[in-house]
Amino acid sequence: MSRIIADKVCKQYRPTGRFSRKSSAPWALREVSFSVGPGEMFGVVGANGAGKSTLLRLLGGVGKPTTGSIEVSGRIGALLDLGGGFLGDLTGRENAVLAGVVAGLLKQEIEERLAAIAAFAELEDFIDQPVRTYSTGMIMRLAFAVAVHTDPEVLLVDEFLSVGDLAFQAKCNARIKLLRDGGCAIVMVSHGMDSVRQLCDRVLWLKSGEVAALGSAEVVAGLYETEMREETLRRTPDGPARSSGGLELVPRENRFGTFEIEIDSVNFSPGTLLRSGEPLAVTLAYHSKGTVPAPVFVVSITREDGAVCLDTSTHLAKVDIPDVQGAGQIVFSIDRLDLAAGSYFLDVGIFESEWKHAYDYHWHVYPFSVEGAPAHKGILAPPCHWRLGGHTD
Numbered sequence: 001m002s003r004i005i006a007d008k009v010c011k012q013y014r015p016t017g018r019f020s021r022k023s024s025a026p027w028a029l030r031e032v033s034f035s036v037g038p039g040e041m042f043g044v045v046g047a048n049g050a051g052k053s054t055l056l057r058l059l060g061g062v063g064k065p066t067t068g069s070i071e072v073s074g075r076i077g078a079l080l081d082l083g084g085g086f087l088g089d090l091t092g093r094e095n096a097v098l099a100g101v102v103a104g105l106l107k108q109e110i111e112e113r114l115a116a117i118a119a120f121a122e123l124e125d126f127i128d129q130p131v132r133t134y135s136t137g138m139i140m141r142l143a144f145a146v147a148v149h150t151d152p153e154v155l156l157v158d159e160f161l162s163v164g165d166l167a168f169q170a171k172c173n174a175r176i177k178l179l180r181d182g183g184c185a186i187v188m189v190s191h192g193m194d195s196v197r198q199l200c201d202r203v204l205w206l207k208s209g210e211v212a213a214l215g216s217a218e219v220v221a222g223l224y225e226t227e228m229r230e231e232t233l234r235r236t237p238d239g240p241a242r243s244s245g246g247l248e249l250v251p252r253e254n255r256f257g258t259f260e261i262e263i264d265s266v267n268f269s270p271g272t273l274l275r276s277g278e279p280l281a282v283t284l285a286y287h288s289k290g291t292v293p294a295p296v297f298v299v300s301i302t303r304e305d306g307a308v309c310l311d312t313s314t315h316l317a318k319v320d321i322p323d324v325q326g327a328g329q330i331v332f333s334i335d336r337l338d339l340a341a342g343s344y345f346l347d348v349g350i351f352e353s354e355w356k357h358a359y360d361y362h363w364h365v366y367p368f369s370v371e372g373a374p375a376h377k378g379i380l381a382p383p384c385h386w387r388l389g390g391h392t393d
């Protein structure tokens with residue numbers, strides 16, 4: 001069950017000013033699909049103008065996708081515009097009650113929580129003062145405290161907005177983790193890859209409104225950092241698009257990396273049809289020009305909607321990989337691929353030993369389909385059996 005399902009979401013703001021007549025406005029989001037389950041922390045990363053806030057706003061019900069759909073189930077706690085909705089002449093207490101009611105709580109329910117809200121926001125002495133006398137930090141603390149005390153089942157947070165002093169930030173993060181452990185689905189726009197790695201389960205990387213990558217936090221943070229690193233170093237990837245086995249590998253589109261090691265070939269043809277329950281073996285052939293210390297090899301299988309089915313690496317499997325130089329190959333095999341029928345992607349890559357950046361990562365280059373699976377719902381479809389035992393009268 002998912003709390004959030006975004007399906008091919010596109011957003012184009014109504015043309016104004018320079019886009020009014022001659023050309024149409026650019027797309028702020030284009031064909032963005034993903035789902036977030038209960039208890040999942042879903043990060044959204046991307047450069048300025050990539051579409052992160054637009055996505056968060058749409059998830060919070062502010063505006064509608066131009067095309068595509070968004071389904072959110074459960075009470076939403078949105079920290080989109082911290083304190084922006086507060087009325088200056090009302091006291092902190094009155095604003096908290098109003099915000100709680102808007103979030104869907106009964107007046108009495110929110111009143112019962114006021115002491116906890118004021119304590120969390122560290123505003124006990126100021127809660128009966130008008131909000132116009134508050135500093136920006138105090139307003140943000142109050143807004144955050146209200147949002148996390150309304151039992152949200154979905155929480156939308158922009159990390160930038162949740163900053164207070166470091167101690168308060170740590171308290172917010174702890175609270176967010178608590179909510180996650182209680183089954184809240186959290187979408188967090190993140191700006192630092194360290195916090196992405198620490199907090200998020202999965203990450204969506206938006207680039208000019210499109211999905212650049214979607215997968216486990218480590219992989220996507222590594223890919224993003226690769227690109228940022230290249231940008232900071234003003235470094236262009238070696239070589240133009242390369243063709244391999246009929247595939248077009250385009251740097252920064254479906255191939256990310258610094259290419260100190262390159263994946264030369266993968267023995268997996270795009271469009272392969274697999275039968276559920278069959279074994280799978282993938283051989284990566286690679287080469288490096290210089291010596292590369294203990295790289296991490298990664299294989300990931302995602303469903304078409306971005307759900308991670310398998311995400312593994314030599315690091316997780318504790319396989320000892322020596323320093324690499326020259327050409328070599330590595331084989332990854334699964335005894336049974338018990339996937340439900342559907343469409344999937346196999347992604348492969350090689351990362352720096354500490355996951356700091358990708359050497360070479362092939363993103364959604366190898367689509368495949370699975371058929372012949374038992375008719376279960378969900379991602380896994382292993383052979384299953386039912387046995388009714390005994391009778392109760």
Ligand SMILES: Nc1ncnc2c1ncn2[C@@H]1O[C@H](COP(=O)(O)OP(=O)(O)OP(=O)(O)O)[C@@H](O)[C@H]1O
Nearest residue numbers: 013014027028046047048049050051052053054055
């Ligand atoms: N209200 C608006 N009207 C018109 N265009 C908008 C509006 N809001 C955002 N955009 C445009 O949509 C695109 C995505 O913007 P958005 O603010 O969602 O990106 P972002 O990733 O959140 O950026 P940042 O990190 O700078 O906040 C940009 O090109 C931006 O100019």
